[in-house]
Amino acid sequence: MLESITQRRYLIPFNAARLPQQFTDVLVIGGGVAGLRAAIAAADAGAEVLLLTKDTVAESNTWYAQGGIAAVLQPMDSYESHIHDTEVGGAGMCDEKAVRIVIEEGPTRVLELLEWGANFDKKPGNPHDLAFTLEGGHSFARIIHAYGDATGRELAQTLIRTVRSRENIRISETSFAIDLITDDADSQNPASNGSRCVGAIALIDEQVQMIWAKRTILASGGAGQLYRESTNPSIATADGHAMAYRAGATLQDMEMVQFHPTTLYVAGASRALITEAVRGEGGYLVDRNGYRFMGDYHPAKELAPRDVVSRAIVEQIRKTHYTHVYLDARHLPATEFLERFPQLAKLLEQFEIDPAKDLIPIHPAAHYMIGGVDADEYGRSSLAGLYAVGEAGCSGLHGANRLGSNSLLEGLAFGARAGADAARGAKENNVRFPLRLEHKIPPSTKTELDITDVKSSLRSVMWRNVGIERDGPRLEETREIIAFWARYVMDKIFIVNNLGPAAVAGWEVQNMLTVAALITNAAMSRTESRGCHYRLDYPRTDNTHWRLHLLWKRPIETPIPDPIG
Ligand SMILES: Cc1cc2nc3c(=O)[nH]c(=O)nc-3n(C[C@H](O)[C@H](O)[C@H](O)COP(=O)(O)OP(=O)(O)OC[C@H]3O[C@@H](n4cnc5c(N)ncnc54)[C@H](O)[C@@H]3O)c2cc1C
Numbered sequence: 001m002l003e004s005i006t007q008r009r010y011l012i013p014f015n016a017a018r019l020p021q022q023f024t025d026v027l028v029i030g031g032g033v034a035g036l037r038a039a040i041a042a043a044d045a046g047a048e049v050l051l052l053t054k055d056t057v058a059e060s061n062t063w064y065a066q067g068g069i070a071a072v073l074q075p076m077d078s079y080e081s082h083i084h085d086t087e088v089g090g091a092g093m094c095d096e097k098a099v100r101i102v103i104e105e106g107p108t109r110v111l112e113l114l115e116w117g118a119n120f121d122k123k124p125g126n127p128h129d130l131a132f133t134l135e136g137g138h139s140f141a142r143i144i145h146a147y148g149d150a151t152g153r154e155l156a157q158t159l160i161r162t163v164r165s166r167e168n169i170r171i172s173e174t175s176f177a178i179d180l181i182t183d184d185a186d187s188q189n190p191a192s193n194g195s196r197c198v199g200a201i202a203l204i205d206e207q208v209q210m211i212w213a214k215r216t217i218l219a220s221g222g223a224g225q226l227y228r229e230s231t232n233p234s235i236a237t238a239d240g241h242a243m244a245y246r247a248g249a250t251l252q253d254m255e256m257v258q259f260h261p262t263t264l265y266v267a268g269a270s271r272a273l274i275t276e277a278v279r280g281e282g283g284y285l286v287d288r289n290g291y292r293f294m295g296d297y298h299p300a301k302e303l304a305p306r307d308v309v310s311r312a313i314v315e316q317i318r319k320t321h322y323t324h325v326y327l328d329a330r331h332l333p334a335t336e337f338l339e340r341f342p343q344l345a346k347l348l349e350q351f352e353i354d355p356a357k358d359l360i361p362i363h364p365a366a367h368y369m370i371g372g373v374d375a376d377e378y379g380r381s382s383l384a385g386l387y388a389v390g391e392a393g394c395s396g397l398h399g400a401n402r403l404g405s406n407s408l409l410e411g412l413a414f415g416a417r418a419g420a421d422a423a424r425g426a427k428e429n430n431v432r433f434p435l436r437l438e439h440k441i442p443p444s445t446k447t448e449l450d451i452t453d454v455k456s457s458l459r460s461v462m463w464r465n466v467g468i469e470r471d472g473p474r475l476e477e478t479r480e481i482i483a484f485w486a487r488y489v490m491d492k493i494f495i496v497n498n499l500g501p502a503a504v505a506g507w508e509v510q511n512m513l514t515v516a517a518l519i520t521n522a523a524m525s526r527t528e529s530r531g532c533h534y535r536l537d538y539p540r541t542d543n544t545h546w547r548l549h550l551l552w553k554r555p556i557e558t559p560i561p562d563p564i565g
Contacts, residue, residue: 002479002482002483002486002517003557004483004486004487004490004491005486005490005513005514005517006554006555006556006557007555008246008490008510008514009184009246009247009439010178010179010201010246010439010441011178011179011246011493011494011507011510012178012179012201012208012439012441012493012494012495013439013440013441013493014201014208014210014437014438014439015438016210016434016435016436016437016438017435017436017438019201019208019209019210020207020209020210021209021210021211021212021435022050022209022210022211022212023211023212023213023433024048024049024050024170024199024211024212024213024214025042025047025048025049025213025214025215025422025423025426026039026042026047026048026049026050026213026214026215026216026217026419026422026423026426027049027050027051027052027199027200027211027213027215027216027217028042028049028050028051028052028216028217028219028419029052029177029200029216029217029218029219029220029240030051030052030053030060030217030218030219030220030221030240030390030392031051031052031053031057031060031160031171031173031219032060032061032062032063032156032219032221032390032391032411033060033062033155033156033159033390033408033411033412033415034219034221034389034390034391034392034393034410034411034412034414034415035051035053035217035219035220035389035390035415036051036062036156036159036160036162036163036415037109037159037411037412037415037416037419038217038219038379038387038389038415038416038418038419038422039051039163039166039169039419040159040162040163040166040169040416040419041415041416041417041418041419041420041423042215042217042419042420042422042423042426043163043166043168043169043419043423044166044419044420044423045419045420045423045424046168046423046427047168047215047422047423047426047427048168049166049168049169049170050169050170050172050211050213051163051169051170051171051172052172052175052176052177052200052202052204052211053171053172053173053174053175054174054175054176054177054220054235054239054504055173055174055235056173056174057156057160057171057173058156058160059233059235060156060221060233060235061152061221061222061224061232061233061235061236061391062152062155062156062221062408062411063152063153063156063233064152064153064231064232064233064273065151065152065155065408066145066149066150066151066152066273066275066277066343066344067133067135067143067145067149067151067275067276067277067280067404067405068133068135068143068144068145068146068151068277068405068408069110069143069144069145069151069155069405069408069409069412070082070106070135070138070142070143070403070404070405070406070409071106071107071109071110071142071144071409072103072106072107072142073107073110073111073130073132073142073144074132074140074142076140077140077142079100079103079104081139081140082103082138082140082142083099083100083103084139085137085138085139085140085403086099086103086397086398086399086403086406087099087399088137089137089305089398089399089401089402089403089531090397090398090399090400090401090402090531091399091400091401091530091531091541092399092400092530092541092543092547092564093253093256093396093399093400093530093531093547093549093564094396094397094398094399095395095396095397095399097377097396098377098395098396098397099396099397101377101413101414101417102395102397102406102409102410102413102414103409105413105416105417106409106412106413109409109412109413109416110144110409110412113155113158113159113412116158116159116161116162117158117161118146118154118155118158119146119147119154120144120145120146120151120154121144121145121146121147121148130144131144131145132144133145133277133280133281134280134303135276135277135280135303135403135404135405136276136279136280136300136302136303136304136305136306136309136403136404137303137304137305137306137403137404138403138404138405141280143277143280143404143405145277147342147343148339148340148341148342148343149275149277149340149341149342149343149344150342150343151408152408155408172204175202175203175204176202176203176204176239176504176507177200177201177202177220177239177240177243178200178201178202178203178208178243178507179200179201179243179246179247180197180199180200180216180218180243180244180246180247180383180386181197181198181199181200181201181210181212181247181434181437182195182196182197182198182247182248182383183195183196183198183432183433183434183437184434184437195384196383196384196385196431197216197247197249197383197384197385197386198212198213198214198216198385198431198433198434199211199212199213199216199433200213200216200243203503203504208495212433212435213385214385214425214426214429214431215385215386215387215422215423215425215426216385216386216387217379217386217387217388217389217418217419217422218240218243218244218373218381218386218387218388218389218392218393219240219388219389219390219392219393219411219415220239220240220241220243220392221235221236221240221390221391221392222236222238222368222369222391222392223236223237223238223241223257223369223391223512223515223519224236224366224367224368224369225237225238225459225512226238226366226458226459226462226512226515226516226519227257227365227366227459227462227463227467228456228459228460228462228463229263229271229363229364229365229366229463230271230365230366230367230459231260231263231271231272231273231365231366231367232366232367237508237511237512238369238511238512238514238515239507239508239511240372240373240388240392241254241369241371241372241373241392241511241514241515241518242510242511242512242514242515243511244373244381244383244386244388244392245514245515245518245552245554246514246554247383247386248383248553248554249373249374249381249382249383249386249388249553250373250374250381250382250383250551250552250553250560251371251372251373251374251394251518251551251552251553252371252372252373252374252394252396252549252550252551252552252562253370253371253372253394253400253522253549253550254371254372254515254518254519254521254522254550254552255371255519255522255523255525255526255533255550256369256370256371256398256400256401256531256532256533257366257368257369257370257371257466257519257532257533258306258307258366258367258368258369258370258398258401258402258532259306259307259310259364259365259366259367259467259468259532260273260276260306260310260364260365260366260367260368261276261285261306261309261310261313261362261364262274262275262276262278262279262285262309262327262362262364263362263363263364263365264347264348264351264360264361264362265323265324265361265362265363266351266361269351271363271365272347273365273367274327274344274360274362275341275344276306276404277340277341278327278329278341278344279302279303279327280303281332281336281340282331282332283302283327283328283329283332284302284327284328284331285302285309285312285313285325285326285327285328285362286325286326286328286359287316287317287319287320287322287325287326288320288322288325288326289320292328293312293316293325294309294312296312297309297311297312297315298312305401305403306367306401306402306404306532307401307468307531307532307534310364310468310532311468311469311534313325313362313363313364314364314468314469317363323363324361324362324363325361325362325363326359326360326361326362327359327360327362328359328360329355329356329360330355330356330357330358330359332355334355334356337355337356348360364468366463366467368391368402368407369391370394370398370399370400370401370402370531370532371394371518371519371522372388372391372392372393372394373386373388373392373393373394374388374393374394374549374551375387375388375389375393375394375395375414375418377395377417378417378418378421379393379395379414379415379417379418379421380418380421381393382553385425385431387418387421387422389411389414389415389418390407390410390411390414390415391407391411393414395410395414397410398410399531400530400531400532400533401531401532402532441493443493444491444492444493446487446488446491447488448488448492449485449488449489451489451505451506451509452505454485454489454509454513455505455508455509455512457485458482458485458509458512458513458516461478461481461482462478462516462519462520465477465478465520466478466516466519466520466523468534469534469536470523470533470534470535470536471535471536471537472524472527472535472537475520475523475524476524478520479517479520479521479524482513482516482517482520483517485513486513486517489509489510489513490510490513490514492506492510494506494507494510518552521552521559522550522552522559523535525550525559526546526550527542527546528540528541528542528545528546529541530546547563547564547565548561548562548563548564549561549562549564550562
């Protein structure tokens with residue numbers, strides 16, 4: 001790891017005694033599925049909860065989820081089958097305990113959503129019977145969905161409504177968490193990690209505030225914005241991963257970034273995801289010559305695991321000397337397509353693409369951060385007082401590759417567990433807040449770089465060199481490039497003159513550089529291919545040497561191997 005990153009404890013200097021203070025039992029950072037579900041569980045267990053979101057509560061990866069939620073809800077399906085599918089997808093790296101927890105508790109979490117008013121789609125003509133679909137890697141049609149392809153919106157709205165019905169939850173929107181606070185004996189010493197997380201420093205109403213919390217739940221979502229091609233909204237800048245790393249929590253599997261095979265490829269448009277369910281319902285992938293190529297790469301064709309499909313597309317693009325391939329849905333009944341994928345149909349219409357007549361241009365994009373803050377069966381991180389759930393955490397459910405529709409389920413299952421455990425812990429009241437904590441950072445003497453330029457160049461280099469296909473020399477080059485930017489960006493304090501959006505943009509880039517360095521170093525370290533991590537120079541899976549996780553903990557510069565099983 002890079003010294004400019006390992007030596008940074010907080011992004012801003014502060015004197016706690018001089019700042020406005022808030023106190024809560026449980027602080028939840030993030031208002032996606034994991035954070036909302038955690039807040040409900042903590043509130044229902046009697047805790048006072050404060051929930052922060054950096055944008056509005058509706059702006060999250062969760063809101064944009066399309067395909068659905070996987071759960072064993074039918075008599076012909078079984079836990080063992082869902083567990084098996086998840087573990088096959090995870091390529092030997094799943095945590096068996098986490099898999100069993102999510103899959104066995106998942107149905108209860110989903111049925112609870114129905115009680116809270118979630119309107120999942122039903123079979124035609126049968127208002128009581130949920131409709132299920134199939135997705136890649138699942139051997140049973142166990143995916144439920146809402147309004148065709150608006151599952152995330154319905155899920156988020158249901159959870160937000162439920163959160164708002166609890167008097168002991170306060171939501172603070174457009175509130176940016178800058179750093180987790182730890183009760184360090186010596187906050188000036190970068191090697192001192194503190195023994196307990198006691199809340200967060202946040203920018204709320206353009207004011208830096210100390211939020212003291214007996215328990216803190218990090219549910220800050222993913223890292224998709226690290227890549228030029230991404231399905232994630234602009235909030236996904238890996239803030240939580242970086243904050244946890246600075247605070248001394250252990251991170252795991254950072255090389256595991258999942259790329260989604262099918263995003264709309266229209267020049268100038270954002271990379272809108274085209275749900276895997278279109279392939280689940282029978283859509284094909286064809287190249288510029290109209291050739292259906294997936295059979296050349298995997299027996300499951302279009303329903304092969306995501307990493308296989310993404311790599312096959314990249315290879316076919318190379319073979320055909322073209323920029324993209326196509327999704328062919330022309331053979332699917334037009335009215336059913338419209339009913340099943342209304343959001344997608346609307347999007348395609350904007351670009352004058354008629355799925356009944358036209359091929360849909362597609363390309364892969366960064367989609368899901370598998371690596372994250374190492375968390376146990378209650379979402380507890382290695383740092384006392386800190387939990388990590390959802391995309392910010394790494395429970396081990398997904399191993400080296402996530403099955404579609406498993407992450408919303410994970411957010412529900414571990415969100416509920418972490419929330420309840422945090423509330424229990426908060427009642428013990430064994431936390432002392434270091435109210436006089438102070439942290440100083442010397443002003444930078446180095447040149448200022450343009451933050452917008454660094455951000456867009458970082459996203460391009462990550463896409464080119466640390467994307468679907470990786471190799472040693474390119475990773476080494478990327479490490480050098482990140483080291484250069486980090487030297488000039490990590491020593492800056494983005495607060496003195498420009499509080500507000502400009503400061504937030506600066507902190508986000510510092511977080512992105514931190515996590516880009518972790519991903520790149522982890523990808524360099526793992527000299528094999530497994531799941532979504534593919535090394536051109538090490539194309540084989542090496543179970544003799546690499547059945548292990550790579551752990552990262554500041555200020556240690558090298559990864560700590562953690563053998564599996
Ligand atoms: C387009 C798309 C489609 C998807 N489809 C599916 C699907 O069909 N099925 C499925 O299972 N999964 C799907 N996924 C993945 C799934 O949506 C996410 O993995 C999941 O929603 C993550 O939930 P989360 O609660 O961890 O984070 P998010 O939902 O991303 O929420 C993160 C929250 O953290 C807050 N936050 C972040 N940083 C800070 C900060 N510094 N300070 C304060 N707040 C902060 C944000 O404001 C936000 O409220 C999809 C993802 C995308 C992008």
